[in-house]
Amino acid sequence: MSEITKSYEPGDVEKKWYASWLAAGAFAGRVDAGRDPYTIVIPPPNVTGVLTMGHVLNNTLQDVLIRRARLEGRSAMWLPGTDHAGIATQTVVERELRKQKKTRHDFGREKFLEKVWEWRHEKGGIILEQLRRLGASCDWDRTQFTMDPHYSRAVLTVFVDLFRKGHIYRGKRMVNWCPVSQTALSDEEVIMKPVSSTIYRVRYERVDAPGVFVEVKTTRPETIPGDVAIAVHPEDPRYAGWVGKKVRRPLGPVAEIPIIADAAVDREFGTGALKITPAHDKTDFEIGLRHKLPVIDVLRADGVLNELAGSDLAGMERFAGRKRAAEILKASGALLAEESHANNVGYSERADVPIEPRLTWQWWLRYPRVEEAKAAVRDGHIRFHPERWSKVYLHWLENIQDWCISRQLWWGHRIPVWYRKGLDRESLTEQDLRDPTKVHVSFEGPADPENWTQEDDVLDTWASSWLWPFATLGWPDREAQAKQGLDHFYPTTTLVTGPDIIFFWVARMIMAGLEFMRPGEPIERRIPFRHVYFTGIIRDAQGRKMSKSLGNSPDPLDLIGKYGADGLRLGIVSIAPQGQDIRFQEDRIESGKNFCNKLWNACRFRQMSGPAGDNSSVDAILSRLEPARFDADDHAILDRMLATSREVARCFAEFEFSAAAQALYGFFWNDFCDWYVEVSKAKLQDPATKGTCLAIQDLVLRQTLLQLHPFIPFITEELWAQLGYGAPGKFIEDARIEDSSQLASVAQVKGVVIDRAAVATVERLKQFVSQVRALKADHNLASRRDVTFLVTATDADWTVISANLAKLARMAGAAKVERREKVDAAPAVVTPLGTAYLDLASAVDAGAEKVRLSKELEQLAKHIAGTEARLANEAFVSKAPPAVLEGARRQLADQQAKRTELERLLKALG
């Protein structure tokens, strides 16, 4: 055993142990039929990603779970990987190209994809490297990427399968179009934002009645050239007789458009008349369909107005076009007013620009297994933590819409559909799609590729990540599946993720699992995971989301440098209560580091206190104990240790990680360091108690290190080795956490029967010490160690005191503690073990003493009055449970006795 340094220096320790773990293959998830599996699949970060505080929280929790599972003897496996992140990655690479004044079109599809792959090989592993710094114990040999060949095969197999089952179709529909990324987006990728915009009141003149106008309100005057009708409610008296007449479009190419009646028009809004622009609004599109109206699309894919918008606007970007449109309308007198207006506008999640409703051909998925997906959560096969998120999940499934799974990107899984050459894709019917002479759908592609053209679109990224829990385990390749242990590790145990992707990812994974895993088997075998733990979102001190653009996110690697990975981990876990958003405060991370230092020093103290005994197992340590020599403190610390391990186990069962960390923190710092270690200093002086005391320290330290290890793996591994708790060449995770009842019964075999009454005794000793210290402090003697305390106590109390005399004197900072029958006029405190006097009679300021005692008496009187009132209440006495009643009575008796004593002391002062 080498000597431990005075303060904990994490840097080298972390490097050393991480390398050892890797070298030994300690994180490998091995199939072991004899042990319960515990599986976690990482929420794959984007390959473009760098570690954020959100990742730190999320992955620390996963690591805590998986390390705890190993300590519980389960065959634990944490599978890492990254997501190709279609739009995000393509955007990043395009941005790089733009620096060279090039676009992806300058390269063409294949060359561009080569560039992206190059980029991925260069930079795509950064975030996984950073996770290693954090201590993540992933099985790195299993690292997956959603564009790996076998994973791609899973994605395309699923597409083909769902197509054949009739779940996938192609349709020309209104989609959310991002003019920057120039692709369709799913509804989930659109963020509604309240914005204050301008609403324009515009009038359209009746063709048949010059000087008569219909007035509409619009926020988008630049789309007027796309107007094909004005719609009113059929029963709106204001427009009786107008339907069928025509008005002149006030902007764009000259045109006369009809006034139509449609019940979908909201009479309450504005003038009750609505301009109908089917190409640029979803409702308008539907109205247009009903009335067989033409569709005039005035925007290009990039959001620039086209020639159909008229020569005045063509070539203008949409927002510039809007201003220009307003000017033109104003000049012609068609614009009546501009009013400010608050409304919700959909923004593209990635590019953060307003999306355009746009009519395009896309591929759609009718979700499979919707009802089963609801049942899986409703019936508790999958449990959400906190439970309330299941409501959000169910609500979404109740209102589920078909999923637009095609994207007009290059980076992603290209849709495995081939069209016969020469075929007009625009006119393909649903029936044509199912005709193998026209459309080929397969994983392998057509046998005669020269006659076919492949679909240009790729799949939505989420249409690959929804397969994550099983495609990462070899599916659909049977051989790979067997090798990677799908049978053993699926369903996974716990998913740790943020509630922001409950629709994007969680819900979809559940449906995919139910559809593709183990057909025909019971639901609990097909679900992808049993528990979903939703973390909170990390915010800055002002409560804002952490984001790159705000620059308010600290770099986790800086924090690791400053506080160590363990400090960061413990800090982040301790401020992350279940499912609540988190305000990040760096001082909590500092607390994490301080705790590590405390742990370090407590072990250092143990090491300096005496030679190491046989620490190789719980059994060995227990054998070193002499139960007959136990004092109250020995009993109490063991009792607290068992209570803490029960509490920690409960916390894990309930997914209350911060509570688990806090329980260990409190036990170790307060119960062990502040009390037991301090009283040990007296016990270690006595050869009769030394051996047992050291063995108890070893036992407590051992169990504490074990339970802390999932939270702070590096330092605990180091100390475990330093103190000789593990066999040579073994890691802490080769040991097993005994649950509290196992531990208690093992101890019992060794003759250790914990006296639970000792806890109460120690509480009284603590009270005594703390009151006596306060008494010294009140008299400015806190640093004096030569004082004597005189105690008047009952025989029973004095028995307790005298049994602990050496410890009490040391803890109280006193030279002597002596019993007296009677003490006059000295500063005193009334403790649960009698009245303690400060033996400094000459220095007493009787006046000040009286003030102090009177104050205390006053406080006490209040409490007594409260307790008396309760006990005087007939209803309380007759209805409260006996234990509560008894407690109140005992409390009153104690309070009264204390009052009598205080009054006596006051009187003695004259």
Next chain:
RNA sequence: GGACGCUUAGCUCAGUUGGUUAGAGCACCUGCUUCACACGCAGGGGGUCCGCGGUUCGAGUCCGCGAGCGUCCA
């Protein structure tokens, strides 16, 4: 408009099924380089538990109404 969450010490937050005098970390004040740790020890100050009403012997905790903040869905 609907759903959910939050409101407790100066700050950030715990508080499990209702039950002694409501806790922690940080911050603050006082003292201490005491033979593990100043990344520490000891002592201390600080709270009408958002408001109103109800249930109950008893409410921070349960119910209702309201206010403020936040998130998601429309």
